[in-house]
Amino acid sequence: MRKDLMKAYETDASQLNGRALDVVHPKTVMEVRSIVAKTQRIVPRGAGTGLAGGCIPLNGLDVVLDLSKLNGIGSFDKERRTIEVGAGVILDDLQICLARNGLEFPINILNHNVCTVGGMIATDVGGSRMVKYGKISNWIKWIDVVDGYGNLHRKGVTELSDYVGMEGITGVIVRVCLKLLPLKKRTASLMKVENSEKVVSIVRDLKRNLNVSMIEFLDKKISVGMGLIEDYHLIVEYEDNSGLLKGREYEELMEMRNRIYSFVVGGSHVRIEDLKIMTDRFVKLITWLESVGIPIFGHIGVGILHPCFNRNQEKYIPEMMKFVKKLGGQISGEYGIGILKINLVDMNDKKILINVKKRTDPLNKFNVGKVI
Numbered sequence: 001m002r003k004d005l006m007k008a009y010e011t012d013a014s015q016l017n018g019r020a021l022d023v024v025h026p027k028t029v030m031e032v033r034s035i036v037a038k039t040q041r042i043v044p045r046g047a048g049t050g051l052a053g054g055c056i057p058l059n060g061l062d063v064v065l066d067l068s069k070l071n072g073i074g075s076f077d078k079e080r081r082t083i084e085v086g087a088g089v090i091l092d093d094l095q096i097c098l099a100r101n102g103l104e105f106p107i108n109i110l111n112h113n114v115c116t117v118g119g120m121i122a123t124d125v126g127g128s129r130m131v132k133y134g135k136i137s138n139w140i141k142w143i144d145v146v147d148g149y150g151n152l153h154r155k156g157v158t159e160l161s162d163y164v165g166m167e168g169i170t171g172v173i174v175r176v177c178l179k180l181l182p183l184k185k186r187t188a189s190l191m192k193v194e195n196s197e198k199v200v201s202i203v204r205d206l207k208r209n210l211n212v213s214m215i216e217f218l219d220k221k222i223s224v225g226m227g228l229i230e231d232y233h234l235i236v237e238y239e240d241n242s243g244l245l246k247g248r249e250y251e252e253l254m255e256m257r258n259r260i261y262s263f264v265v266g267g268s269h270v271r272i273e274d275l276k277i278m279t280d281r282f283v284k285l286i287t288w289l290e291s292v293g294i295p296i297f298g299h300i301g302v303g304i305l306h307p308c309f310n311r312n313q314e315k316y317i318p319e320m321m322k323f324v325k326k327l328g329g330q331i332s333g334e335y336g337i338g339i340l341k342i343n344l345v346d347m348n349d350k351k352i353l354i355n356v357k358k359r360t361d362p363l364n365k366f367n368v369g370k371v372i
């Protein structure tokens with residue numbers, strides 16, 4: 001590929017930059033197999049919306065394997081509620097096809113209009129309905145992966161953990177079989193909450209309600225950015241009629257939620273973190289973040305929150321990570337490690353990851369220099 005055209009493939013939503021040796025766009029699984037077999041270093045790439053630099057090629061040594069053309073939506077089993085799709089299928093395209101058949105895929109993330117199924121599986125995304133449906137790993141029947149020799153393997157439930165959430169360091173996911181649900185009719189409420197203690201107690205109550213499928217938090221700054229009054233807000237989605245907003249009003253609330261990311265990035269917040277904490281530590285966390293002026297939003301129902309840092313605030317990130325650890329939390333709840341957090345991986349986790357990598361990718365071809 002021409003050097004000027006390669007630029008777009010040398011970055012992702014993390015806004016970090018790298019350098020590619022080449023970029024290739026296979027259209028079939030056979031083409032993926034033959035490219036992988038004869039290439040030394042491969043970086044699998046879906047839509048490039050990852051926030052940890054996982055699909056960025058390094059030092060001009062990597063060939064970027066753009067999987068977006070593996071976008072076939074294949075055989076569909078309405079009775080068993082499963083569907084086979086290519087790794088490059090975009091989430092929204094899948095949902096549109098399923099909705100026509102009265103079905104849906106329960107995982108939903110903010111960038112559903114661009115992210116690919118392969119990228120979502122490689123990062124084991126959770127997203128806004130995690131409080132009810134967990135991570136994407138719960139919704140996979142099997143995956144087809146290409147190893148470093150170019151061989152194709154089908155991996156069932158017992159072997160998924162070698163690939164799901166491994167950020168492409170163990171092989172290339174080319175095709176998957178997903179589990180589905182009947183299409184749901186949803187309603188929602190937008191709740192204004194005066195203080196962080198109340199946020200915690202409302203979230204605790206909501207989590208007991210099995211019909212609640214989403215609990216999203218917006219702090220005061222983000223609320224104002226969304227045109228709301230300067231208070232905390234919770235967006236609560238229900239899979240019954242309990243929500244006050246229905247039909248078009250429900251859609252409008254979800255559209256507002258979709259705009260949060262553009263608002264944050266448009267406001268020069270270049271780094272969006274993805275920490276995870278227990279609900280009862282939330283008050284301490286938000287008190288600290290507000291003391292240094294850092295906005296925050298996220299999936300409070302599962303404790304995954306996104307503090308947003310502009311260039312001047314990036315200096316607070318190490319301090320925040322220390323604080324989160326002190327609160328018993330995790331520094332990465334959903335975006336992954338990529339190149340951004342490689343120095344922060346716990347030694348024990350690293351040992352396990354190295355073993356998996358050696359076993360699945362003995363030629364050390366995939367995403368070298370990432371995660372471990």
Ligand SMILES: Cc1cc2nc3c(=O)[nH]c(=O)nc-3n(C[C@H](O)[C@H](O)[C@H](O)COP(=O)(O)OP(=O)(O)OC[C@H]3O[C@@H](n4cnc5c(N)ncnc54)[C@H](O)[C@@H]3O)c2cc1C
Nearest residue numbers: 046047048049050054116118119120122125126168173334
């Ligand atoms: C606006 C926005 C909102 C987001 N919201 C969420 C959210 O709610 N929850 C969440 O968990 N994440 C979220 N993310 C981050 C999320 O990780 C990605 O959006 C998505 O999962 C990646 O899909 P992608 O196709 O862009 O993958 P890419 O960015 O292209 O790749 C991501 C990683 O997966 C690997 N990879 C990609 N395809 C394959 C494949 N076929 N086989 C093997 N490895 C592969 C890459 O090498 C890389 O390491 C968000 C990002 C943005 C920009």
